Amino acid sequence: MARGDWHRYDAKTAAEDCLDLDVNYLNRTGVLIDGMVGSLWWTSSATGERRGTVGYRTTGDLFTLSYARNGEPVTLPVRLLYTTPHYGGRRPWFRCPLIVAGVPCERRVGKLYLRSKLFGCRHCHDLTYRSVQEAHADERAFAGCGLDPRGAKWLREDARFMEALKRKKRHRAERAQGNARRAAERRRRSRRSPVTLAPDS
Template sequence: MRPLDVRKLQRGGLLTPGRSITLNWSRNGEQVATIQARTEAEHVTLIYRHKSGGNDWQPMDYPVRLEWTACTLGGRRAWFLCPAEGCGRRVALLYIGGAGIFACRHCYRLAYACQREAADDRAARRADSIRERLGWQVGILNLNGGRPKGMHWRTFNRLTAEHDAFVGVSLAGMSARLGLIERRLTNQGAVCTARTEFVLQSNELLW
């Protein structure tokens, strides 16, 4: 899904009231989508055409309200208020999906990449994060390294224990998946053998 990021718009100075801008999306260096937008003090109006399936192109023209919050060190931060009916969540990102409008990930029921990970993959990623912090070579199958210079032993021992626990979860999950694959291959082999025997017996009967 193509995202619309209010943070990028703000950093680029594109939220100045009265501006008309063109937003483009590219894939492999080729432009795949473009929309027009008009910025006002309290909203951004999105203007584009949308086509779903074999239907005709439909013109889209609607405002997305903005909300501003104060930053701790000064300045203001912009947020989108999701324009989907009944939503209005304050978000940084909107996505365009099958409904043809830009809406938040909750409305489109999108998950973060880490939420789609298997438990063992997530554990391996967390173990690698600890390895990077400790200055060890990334990869849970590599040997553990030593304590980084300047790190307290208590912190080092805690991180090592967490790392080893994540490694254990990851290896157990990989082992279970490999066992499942092996069982499937064994079952498939048994089915193929049974089919072969059935065919041979049928040919004997025909002769």
């Protein structure tokens, strides 16, 4: 079980800003097969530069990570467990390896996030989602104008409805244009002179 410093931050970090390990992706790509050894890396979608690299070894239900953080080597064993969905097969999960205030977390999670030194679940790292941050920003803006912050939720819902309505109208317009083009093509073909077959001599 990994141990390390852990503390909360006043301004929460978004999960999208952290390097993460997705257990379902690793399972699909064969990384979780017993005996697999290799490396995982992350690249920036904006620049294509490599953001981080970790080595891994899968031994039964133990997924061990090896990497360096601020020049310090880290070895982090992560337990794997599997459940059986109603539709069959096996679904993999991580057990969060962090210990918070002396208590092992051991939450069953689909993703682990790297913050500070160790990979852990979103709850242990006190992460939020960017969409939640944006929602809170709207509420603070409403409150700053002397308005009911709950109005921000209504505004977002109304904006989503209007956007969905615009998409529906665009889809209808594109479908109508396609129907018109096909009808014009049929009319054009019907105006062509029929082909006359000459009788055999």
